[in-house]
Amino acid sequence: MEQYVSLTIDGAKIRVPKGTAVLDAALDYGICIPHLCHVRGLTPIGACRLCIVEVFKNGQSKVTASCTLEVEEGMRILAHSEKILKARKNIAEMLVAEAPNSRAIQDIAVRCGVKSVRYPFRHENCVLCGRCVRACDEIWQSKSLGFVGRGLARTVRLPFDVRPDYCKKCNYCIDLCPMTITPCPGPMKKGNEALCGLCESQLSMSENFPDSCVDCRLGEGFGCARK
Ligand code: SF4
Ligand code: SF4
Numbered sequence: 001m002e003q004y005v006s007l008t009i010d011g012a013k014i015r016v017p018k019g020t021a022v023l024d025a026a027l028d029y030g031i032c033i034p035h036l037c038h039v040r041g042l043t044p045i046g047a048c049r050l051c052i053v054e055v056f057k058n059g060q061s062k063v064t065a066s067c068t069l070e071v072e073e074g075m076r077i078l079a080h081s082e083k084i085l086k087a088r089k090n091i092a093e094m095l096v097a098e099a100p101n102s103r104a105i106q107d108i109a110v111r112c113g114v115k116s117v118r119y120p121f122r123h124e125n126c127v128l129c130g131r132c133v134r135a136c137d138e139i140w141q142s143k144s145l146g147f148v149g150r151g152l153a154r155t156v157r158l159p160f161d162v163r164p165d166y167c168k169k170c171n172y173c174i175d176l177c178p179m180t181i182t183p184c185p186g187p188m189k190k191g192n193e194a195l196c197g198l199c200e201s202q203l204s205m206s207e208n209f210p211d212s213c214v215d216c217r218l219g220e221g222f223g224c225a226r227k
């Protein structure tokens with residue numbers, strides 16, 4: 001028989017099967033925690049750090065990624081404390097500087113309250129979220145893609161940069177990549193960097209309705225249950 005545990009997230013009492021990730025539990029209850037690298041059902045790797053939460057246990061608190069954290073009985077989680085919002089905003093700002101022309105990342109950044117970016121733009125075409133690598137390996141058992149190199153030289157590559165025979169041509173690696181979601185009408189261009197006004201207007205509209213979905217399009221590719 002399936003075992004359940006009870007916890008609170010942002011004050012909401014939640015009861016979910018043992019082994020559930022805190023992030024999935026929150027999303028199932030309509031609590032939107034921004035996230036990028038997480039795909040439900042794939043091994044969590046805690047790469048983007050957007051999903052950080054504050055966990056209170058035995059009188060102490062710590063900040064940790066919620067996609068790699070399993071629910072525990074009596075856990076108290078704050079996903080939107082002042083401390084978390086500030087840290088998450090900074091993470092989103094760094095991500096948007098890394099890949100400013102990703103619609104998904106722009107949406108997430110605006111969602112996290114980023115209004116301008118203080119970091120130099122790097123215009124990367126990959127943010128190393130590992131969604132493609134894990135989907136290829138874990139859903140299709142193909143291992144056609146893998147991480148190569150370390151630090152700033154780290155990239156995702158096909159073996160010898162050629163699509164191998166064992167690639168299933170499923171296109172999951174493309175569908176799940178945050179870089180491939182169609183850019184918004186006002187993507188950033190070098191020398192003309194600004195966050196897209198469309199998301200911002202959606203966000204400002206939502207300020208009067210704190211519980212409403214701002215249609216940040218996370219729901220399309222990122223499993224947000226808020227819709
Ligand atoms: S298309 Fe090929 S490389 Fe991409 S996820 Fe599918 S099997 Fe892997
Ligand atoms: S190619 Fe796309 S899905 Fe793969 S790691 Fe890079 S950003 Fe993530």
Ligand code: FES
Nearest residue numbers: 046048049051067
């Ligand atoms: S979604 Fe949790 S670290 Fe990326």
